[in-house]
Amino acid sequence: MKHMLRLAVLASAIGLITACNNPFDKKPKLDTEMQKFSYALGVDIGRSLEGIRDDIDLKAMQQGLADVQKKDKLAFSDAELEKIKMAAVQTLRAKKMKEMEAKASGANATGSKFLADNGKKAGVTTTASGLQYEVLKEGNGAHPKATDVVTVHYKGTLINGETFDSSYDRGQPISFPLNQVIPGWTEGVQLMTVGSKYKLYIPGALAYGEHGSPPKIGPNETLIFEVELLGIK
Secondary structure (H helix, E strand, O other), X not given: OHHHHHHXXXXXXXXXXXXXXXXXXXXXXXXXXXXXXXXXXXHHHHHHOHHHXXXXXXXXXXXXXXXXXXXXXXXXXXXXXXXXXXXXXXXXXXXXXXXXXXXXXXXXXXXXXXXXXXOOOOOEEEOOOOOEEEEEEOOOOOXXXXXXEEEEEEEEXXXXXXXXXXXXXXXXXXXXXXXXXXXXXXXXXXXXXXXXXXXXXEOHHHOOHXXXXXXXXXXXXXXXXEEEEEEEO
């Protein structure tokens, strides 16, 4: 967050934005190299502030840029500006935490209901940890241990059906130490034998937990994986 705020201030301080006197409701010309460069820099700054777009006033930001460009007296001293930014960072962090907590709570409730219903389906087994699995194809090879390196093909989806990752789409299986992935995988893949294909239903606590795995996986998201165990190294 501090980095994003510093980026905007730095860009204005070094005088690289030349079109800052234009109101935001008027489109500047983009004919010269300077205009194009200024626009490109503005795009970079805009993208860097994407996460707080609803927490900034573009007109006030424009005024800050203009004051620096024209070397006008600033509305606040440097010390006051630092205090303002620090307070804003704390406010934004608190806001983000509340949003994350709300998402986590909602995802946890939705996931719990999904798993409760899913666990009643024929062919779905629930383990003591809360992991659920369904055998799609049973192999006849060995079971891996947590310390083994396994090779798998997989597809991961959210409970709404959205695919967030797939080795099938990449056309290449993946190998990894089984004890270095999310707990739901470590437990679930050990239940499999080489040549088998399972469907794993993984509660948020056994997946990426309260932090999620942005941008595709939110906090406490319940995940579904189709996993094909190809080999054990």
